[in-house]
Amino acid sequence: MTITAVWSIASTADANAGDGLSVTEPGEVDDLVRRLAEPNAGPATIWHEGREPADSATGMLDHxxxxxxxxxxxxxxxxxxDHDYAVLDGDPESPALISEDAEFPAGSGVDPAVLAAALRDFLETGRRPKAVEWRTLDW
Incomplete structure (x- = not known):
């Protein structure tokens, strides 16, 4: 299985700066999490390469x-x-994270090791990770 992640990099020198990584082995997830923790790394859009698109004509993803x-x-x-929009049910002390690309409410942050476990689950199954607790949101 493979997951692919792409994210922006905040840069005054390059408005289009970004990075990406395809992960095929569970051990590579830790590298992805480390790279997302680097200064100026934005939120990553991640997709599972093994899932069928919602619309095969356009290639629109189903997740x-x-x-x-x-x-x-x-x-x-x-x-x-199969699931409504949800975020992790995290540490109540975690702050909200709001960027141009994503919004996470306060209380949805977890230890990065928990994030890595969830991403390994997603890599393995292609489905919403069961290794973590979720909180459904109405935006």
């Missing part, structure tokens, strides 16, 4: 997964055809 690391916390959101 939307976003991960971020900020201030010592990991954040993850998920929506697919």
């Amino acid at each position: 939307d997964v976003v991960a971020a690391v900020s201030g010592g916390y990991g954040y993850l959101s998920h929506i697919d055809t």
Whole structure:
């Protein structure tokens, strides 16, 4: 299985700066989480290469997964055809994370090791991770 992540990099020199990584082995997830924790790394859009598109004519995905690391916390959101939009049910002390690409409410941040465990679950199954607790949101 493979998951692919792409994210922006805040840069005054390059308005289009970004990075990405395809992960095929569970051990590579830790590298992804470390890279998302780097200064100026934005939230990553992540997709599972093994899932069928929702619309084969356009290639539109049937899921939307976003991960971020900020201030010592990991954040993850998920929506697919079987689940409503949800974020991790995290540490009540974790702050909200708001960027151009994603919004995570306060209390949805977890230890980055928990984020890594959730992403390994997603890599293995292609489904919403069961290794973590979720909180459904109405936006």
